[in-house]
Amino acid sequence: xxxxxxxxxxxxxxxxxxxxxxxxxxxxxxxxxxxxxxxxxxxxxxxxxxxxxxxxxxxxxxxxxxxxxxxxxxxxxxxxxxxxxxxxxxxxxxxxxxxxxxxxxxxxxxxxxxxxxxxxxxxxxxxxxxxxxxxxxxxxxxxxxxxxxxxxxxxxxxxxxxxxxxxxxxxxxxxxxxxxxxxxxxxxxxxxxxxxxxxxxxxxxxxxxxxxxxxxxxxxxxxxxxxxxxxxxxxxxxxxxxxxxxxxxxxxxxxxxxxxxxxxxxxxxxxxxxxxxxxxxxxxxxxxxxxxxxxxxxxxxxxxxxxxxxxxxxxxxxxxxxxxxxxxxxxxxxxxxxxxxxxxxxxxxxxxxxxxxxxxxxxxxxxxxxxxxxxxxxxxxxxxxxxxxxxxxxxxxxxxxxxxxxxxxx
Amino acid sequence: xxxxxxxxxxxxxxxxxxxxxxxxxxxxxxxxxxxxxxxxxxxxxxxxxxxxxxxxxxxxxxxxxxxxxxxxxxxxxxxxxxxxxxxxxxxxxxxxxxxxxxxxxxxxxxxxxxxxxxxxxxxxxxxxxxxxxxxxxxxxxxxxxxxxxxxxxxxxxxxxxxxxxxxxxxxxxxxxxxxxxxxxxxxxxxxxxxxxxxxxxxxxxxxxxxxxxxxxxxxxxxxxxxxxxxxxxxxxxxxxxxxxxxxxxxxxxxxxxxxxxxxxxxxxxxxxxxxxxxxxxxxxxxxxxxxxxxxxxxxxxxxxxxxxxxxxxxxxxxxxxxxxxxxxxxxxxxxxxxxxxxxxxxxxxxxxxxxxxxxxxxxxxxxxxxxxxxxxxxxxxxxxxxxxxxxxxxxxxxxxxxxxxxxxxx
Numbered sequence: 001x002x003x004x005x006x007x008x009x010x011x012x013x014x015x016x017x018x019x020x021x022x023x024x025x026x027x028x029x030x031x032x033x034x035x036x037x038x039x040x041x042x043x044x045x046x047x048x049x050x051x052x053x054x055x056x057x058x059x060x061x062x063x064x065x066x067x068x069x070x071x072x073x074x075x076x077x078x079x080x081x082x083x084x085x086x087x088x089x090x091x092x093x094x095x096x097x098x099x100x101x102x103x104x105x106x107x108x109x110x111x112x113x114x115x116x117x118x119x120x121x122x123x124x125x126x127x128x129x130x131x132x133x134x135x136x137x138x139x140x141x142x143x144x145x146x147x148x149x150x151x152x153x154x155x156x157x158x159x160x161x162x163x164x165x166x167x168x169x170x171x172x173x174x175x176x177x178x179x180x181x182x183x184x185x186x187x188x189x190x191x192x193x194x195x196x197x198x199x200x201x202x203x204x205x206x207x208x209x210x211x212x213x214x215x216x217x218x219x220x221x222x223x224x225x226x227x228x229x230x231x232x233x234x235x236x237x238x239x240x241x242x243x244x245x246x247x248x249x250x251x252x253x254x255x256x257x258x259x260x261x262x263x264x265x266x267x268x269x270x271x272x273x274x275x276x277x278x279x280x281x282x283x284x285x286x287x288x289x290x291x292x293x294x295x296x297x298x299x300x301x302x303x304x305x306x307x308x309x310x311x312x313x314x315x316x317x318x319x320x321x322x323x324x325x326x327x328x329x330x331x332x333x334x335x336x337x338x339x340x341x342x343x344x345x346x347x348x349x350x351x352x353x354x355x356x357x358x359x360x361x362x363x364x365x366x367x368x369x370x371x372x373x374x375x376x377x378x379x380x381x382x383x384x385x386x387x388x389x390x391x392x393x394x395x396x397x398x399x400x401x402x403x404x405x406x407x408x409x410x
Numbered sequence: 411x412x413x414x415x416x417x418x419x420x421x422x423x424x425x426x427x428x429x430x431x432x433x434x435x436x437x438x439x440x441x442x443x444x445x446x447x448x449x450x451x452x453x454x455x456x457x458x459x460x461x462x463x464x465x466x467x468x469x470x471x472x473x474x475x476x477x478x479x480x481x482x483x484x485x486x487x488x489x490x491x492x493x494x495x496x497x498x499x500x501x502x503x504x505x506x507x508x509x510x511x512x513x514x515x516x517x518x519x520x521x522x523x524x525x526x527x528x529x530x531x532x533x534x535x536x537x538x539x540x541x542x543x544x545x546x547x548x549x550x551x552x553x554x555x556x557x558x559x560x561x562x563x564x565x566x567x568x569x570x571x572x573x574x575x576x577x578x579x580x581x582x583x584x585x586x587x588x589x590x591x592x593x594x595x596x597x598x599x600x601x602x603x604x605x606x607x608x609x610x611x612x613x614x615x616x617x618x619x620x621x622x623x624x625x626x627x628x629x630x631x632x633x634x635x636x637x638x639x640x641x642x643x644x645x646x647x648x649x650x651x652x653x654x655x656x657x658x659x660x661x662x663x664x665x666x667x668x669x670x671x672x673x674x675x676x677x678x679x680x681x682x683x684x685x686x687x688x689x690x691x692x693x694x695x696x697x698x699x700x701x702x703x704x705x706x707x708x709x710x711x712x713x714x715x716x717x718x719x720x721x722x723x724x725x726x727x728x729x730x731x732x733x734x735x736x737x738x739x740x741x742x743x744x745x746x747x748x749x750x751x752x753x754x755x756x757x758x759x760x761x762x763x764x765x766x767x768x769x770x771x772x773x774x775x776x777x778x779x780x781x782x783x784x785x786x787x788x789x790x791x792x793x794x795x796x797x798x799x800x801x802x803x804x805x806x807x808x809x810x811x812x813x814x815x816x817x818x819x820x
Contacts, residue, residue: 059743059751089739091752091768124736125769229722231737232744312639312722312807313815320816326534327641329499333469334642341469342501358501359535397722398816402809405723406730 003404008279008287008375008395009162016149016167019180020203021045021243025140026147026155029132032084032122037147037155039136042079042199043109048243050076050117051212053219055236061088063118064235066098070117074208077115079199079239080105081156082133083184086195088124088234097128104137119237121184121195122158153182156197159404160185160280166272170265173258175248177204181269185277195235198223198273204262205244207252214254214263215240222270225302225392227309228281229401240266278393283400286318287376293389294382300337301390304383307335315397318377323368325353328381343384349377413814418689418697418785418805419572426559426577429590430613431455431653435550436557436565439542442494442532447557447565449546452489452609453519458653460486460527461622463629465646471498473528474645476508480527484618487525489609489649490515491566492543493594496605498534498644507538514547529647531594531605532568563592566607569814570595570690576682580675583668585658587614591679595687605645608633608683614672615654617662624664624673625650632680635712635802637719638691639811650676688803693810696728697786703799704792710747711800714793717745725807728787733778735763738791753794759787 022044026037044050052071054064063086080101087094098120102113120128147155153163164183169176181200206214215238223238244250251259279287290309295301308314308331317324325346332339342357349371352360371377432454436447454460462481464474473496490511497504508530512523530538557565563573574593579586591610616624625648633648654660661669689697700719705711718724718741727734735756742749752767759781762770781787 055743056746057740057743058746058749059739059754089736089751089754089764089768091766093768124739125764127768231721231723231740234740234743311641312811313641316812316815319812322816326499329469329534330467330641330644333465333467333644336466336468339468341499344469344499354499354535356501358499358503358537397812399809399812401722402726402729402807402812405726406732406808 003159003161005161006280006284008284010276013150013153013163013165014167016165016180017178018146019178019201019243020245021048022201022241024147024152025144026151027136027140029082029136031129031132037151038083039133040081040152040155041105041108041137041140044076044078044241045243045245048076048241049206049208049211051208051215051240053216053238055233057232057234059089059234061086061120061235062090062094062098063087063120064237066102067117067119067237070114073114075115076241077111078105078109079117079119080137081119081197083156083158084122085120085126085128086122086124086235087120087128090125090127093127097130100130101133104134108137108140109142117239119197119235121156121197121235124234149180149182153184156182157184162280164273164276164280166269168265168269170261172204172246172251172262173248175246177202177246177262179266179269181273183273183277185280195233196223196277198238200240200269201243202266203243203245205246205248205250206242207250210251210254210259211240211242214266218267218270222267222274226274226278227306227392227394228278275393278395281395282404283398284395285375285398286396288318288394288396289378289391290394291378291380291389291391292383293380294384294386295388296338296386298388298390301388302392304332304335304337304339304381305390305392307331308379308381309392309394312397315394319396319398321369321372323348323353323372328379332381332383338385339383340385345382347380348372413569413571415571416690416694418694420686423560423563423573423575424577426575426590427588428556429588429611429653430655431458432611432651434557434562435554436561437546437550439492439546441539441542447561448493449543450491450562450565451515451518451547451550454486454488454651455653455655458486458651459616459618459621461618461625461650463625463648465643467642467644469499469644471496471530471645472500472504472508473497473530474647476512477527477529477647480524483524485525486651487521488515488519489527489529490547491529491607493566493568494532495530495536495538496532496534496645497530497538500535500537503537507540510540511543514544518547518550519552527649529607529645531566531607531645534644559590559592563594566592567594572690574683574686574690576679578675578679580671582614582656582661582672583658585656587612587656587672589676589679591683593683593687595690605643606633606687608648610650610679611653613653613655615656615658615660616652617660620661620664620669621650621652624676628677628680632677632684636684636688637716637802637804638688685803688805691805692814693808694805695785695808696806698728698804698806699788699801700804701788701790701799701801702793703790704794704796705798706748706796708798708800711798712802713747714742714745714749714791715800715802717741718789718791719802719804722807725804729806729808731779731782733758733763733782738789742791742793748795749793750795755792757790758782
């Protein structure tokens with residue numbers, strides 16, 4: 001299946017420079033894809049620190065289990081990612097295959113297999129074909145120039161319609177530090193899973209604990225605040241690596257004010273990548289921000305926002321450019337969270353469509369119809385029971401989604 | 411939009427006879443639909459008992475709030491249902507309109523407004539136009555013959571592609587009692603909501619408490635075990651009425667063995683109607699039973715089954731006749747319930763596709779491909795952590811769903 005580039009794609013891949021302490025290479029195994037890199041090897045400088053968050057699935061892939069163990073041990077040798085086979089639900093063979101992949105990478109870059117994080121994306125339920133991966137890793141010449149971030153983003157993608165990258169820089173204690181991240185998104189094609197992978201690197205000198213706290217916190221409002229179709233991959237992985245090459249003093253306190261700039265810059269990179277993932281949702285034509293305010297708790301606000309963002313009725317209405325605010329009411333109602341129906345208000349963009357439990361007096365269908373033609377939309381709901389808010393992002397549900405996902409696997 | 415009859419529709423509406431103690435009439439208000447009844451009035455014999463279950467939405471429609479109060483008061487004068495406008499999110503006007511509807515009905519059949527249950531289905535967020543409903547009710551001649559169950563089923567429907575009815579009979583203490591039910595389903599069209607309504611009548615002599623317990627219990631495994639798109643209407647209502655006209659002694663103990671036959675017959679009627687609702691899901695081409703066994707608790711089994719049945723990835727794969735069992739694994743994983751990945755087994759029909767955490771050794775793609783062409787499919791999963799099971803029913807997710815729901819409201 002030949003997928004057209006998403007109409008929501010950025011104009012171009014951003015300019016991103018090499019990051020001190022990160023060496024990386026790609027290879028073409030030819031196992032599933034032809035004429036494109038599908039293997040990405042990263043060698044991390046000594047003294048690097050790694051943080052990661054993983055899928056909450058109770059049936060995670062073997063690579064996720066392996067990398068969770070790496071994280072628990074605090075290792076930071078390198079990363080190997082293959083695209084085309086997710087090595088999920090493959091039993092003991094799958095576990096052996098992960099270990100072998102790590103061994104190939106470790107032998108290449110000179111560390112122990114246990115020091116190599118592994119991520120895999122692609123078909124599930126089919127055993128890996130290990131030989132092309134072994135050949136791919138062995139064929140890498142460490143003396144070769146580093147691959148570009150664009151190459152890396154391409155190597156980890158499956159059916160993504162564009163490569164996803166974002167970068168930023170900021171000062172920590174008068175030292176400029178850099179942040180570079182890539183992601184692959186939820187472009188799914190039978191039998192691929194909606195595996196989301198993202199790898200973010202910085203040369204900042206930040207302790208492992210602080211790094212993990214930052215990643216976990218910022219994931220809640222970025223990668224964990226997006227949804228394409230409510231489904232959760234068995235392989236989702238986000239890693240944040242600090243090479244500590246920058247010359248500032250190590251930050252080992254999450255409340256250190258020196259961290260403020262960095263936190264903001266990192267948050268922006270993560271949010272950018274998360275938005276790029278949604279904008280490449282299968283068949284997506286519209287990018288939708290759903291803001292819920294006035295909720296009892298932040299979790300309640302998130303549950304209501306996700307109930308709206310995941311509702312097939314809401315998403316198809318948006319695809320049809322229909323300001324069907326009744327379906328927003330429905331989605332608030334089904335969320336199970338407290339909401340004051342008779343004081344509820346709903347905005348589409350700047351247009352108030354409902355307040356005090358019924359349609360707004362100056363509601364104008366024509367104005368709304370024009371607004372709904374935008375490719376980026378905002379739905380804001382106030383449920384009038386408290387002061388907590390949360391924002392999530394999603395896309396519309398179109399024929400393209402069905403085309404991509406109903407396609408026979410063979 | 412002209413909807414074709416669902417390919418899953420029954421061959422014909424069942425033969426259903428009048429039920430002792432229930433008088434009913436339909437009217438055409440012309441408010442939204444032309445040349446079809448859209449109003450249904452029921453007069454219940456004195457001494458009738460009413461049980462009901464309602465939507466769990468926190469933003470229910472005014473008619474639901476009214477009828478909940480009727481139920482709390484234990485009244486049983488009659489029922490008035492209109493199709494075309496759900497009277498939801500209409501503020502104080504909506505509440506006044508419900509009271510007026512009940513008043514019209516009460517004046518017609520000779521009881522108090524508070525004795526009339528109201529249900530409405532159709533567009534939400536727009537105030538009712540009351541005059542045609544008033545005219546419709548006033549125009550009914552009580553001396554006219556009762557309408558048929560088919561007429562009644564048609565009168566409460568919105569975009570259903572076929573009328574839904576089911577009946578059964580059984581003996582209670584050597585007296586034959588009858589059960590007749592109708593339903594309207596989840597045929598949605600912008601801006602209608604997925605309102606599910608069902609009204610079931612019996613001449614059995616059963617106390618109100620027992621009736622309510624039966625309805626609540628049996629709803630859990632019928633109307634609450636179906637899903638089309640995971641969305642919850644603001645108006646869902648299921649009512650069960652016993653006219654007590656049958657000559658057997660009153661049953662007022664839920665554990666009375668005399669109730670066994672009745673419970674079975676009622677359960678069959680409710681399940682039949684629930685299945686008919688799913689089979690009329692928007693764009694449905696396939697009817698899918700999802701059985702989960704080996705779960706820790708029945709609720710866990712239901713959560714896993716619903717996670718599978720609501721997954722857009724699973725539903726599009728089924729639409730594409732793709733035995734994509736990897737997506738079943740994904741849906742089990744995302745349910746949040748305990749499952750033993752490495753002992754999980756999955757059947758499509760009689761075909762074992764996965765066991766012990768990986769693809770079954772004798773898995774055969776061709777056999778599965780043939781099986782997936784059936785219009786009725788069964789997916790059975792054993793999660794291998796306990797002994798609880800639950801079964802739910804759903805349909806596939808097709809282009810038809812998008813066509814129906816992305817259509818602009820005007």
